[in-house]
Structure formats: C-alpha cells, structure tokens
Amino acid sequence: MSFEQIRLRFGRSFHRGDRVVCExxxxxxxxxxxPHVRVRFDGRQISVPCDPCEVHVGAAPKIAPSAPEPQNS
Structure with a gap:
C-alpha cells in the first residue's frame, strides 16, 4: 500500500522522512x-510497521526549558 492509498483509506498524510511519534x-x-507505515525509532537500525492511526507527524513531546544556573559573584 502506498502513502497515497494510506491517505485515502485512513485520512492520514505521511511522507518518507517525516519525524513522528508513535506510542x-x-x-x-x-x-x-x-497497510502499515514503517517507522525507524531513534537509536534503532531497523524500521517496524506501525498502525497509521497511532502515528503522529511532528508531535514531539514538549520539553520545558530549564532555568539558567545562578552565577556566583
């Protein structure tokens, strides 16, 4: 199944190289x-099939910025 067929069947649009979050x-x-999207998770060499309904493009978790360290004068 191609990316176009997945878009038509599941209503989700993906492209090779998209950064995603899954589980x-x-x-x-x-x-x-x-009918799966193959995802290579960070730190892995082999991609695995994932359900298109569980894959979220550009939904990286938000990381709160840390407060700057106080300087000792």
Whole structure:
C-alpha cells in the first residue's frame, strides 16, 4: 500500500522522512508495508510497521526549558 492509498483509506498524510511519534517514541518514517507505515525509532537500525492511526507527524513531546544556573559573584 502506498502513502497515497494510506491517505485515502485512513485520512492520514505521511511522507518518507517525516519525524513522528508513535506510542510515545520518536522516529522517522521510512516507507509503507500494507497497510502499515514503517517507522525507524531513534537509536534503532531497523524500521517496524506501525498502525497509521497511532502515528503522529511532528508531535514531539514538549520539553520545558530549564532555568539558567545562578552565577556566583
């Protein structure tokens, strides 16, 4: 199944190279395997099939910036 077919069937649009979050893990889309989107999770070498309904493009978790360290004078 192609990205176009996944878009038509699930109403979700993906492209190879998109950064995504799936089940709380960050990864990169590498392709499709009927009817799944293949994601290579950060720190892994092999991509795995994921349900298109569980993959969220550009939904990286927000990290609060830390306060600057006070300087001792």
């Amino acid at each position: 709380g893990r960050l990864g990169t889309i590498t392709g499709t395997t009927y």
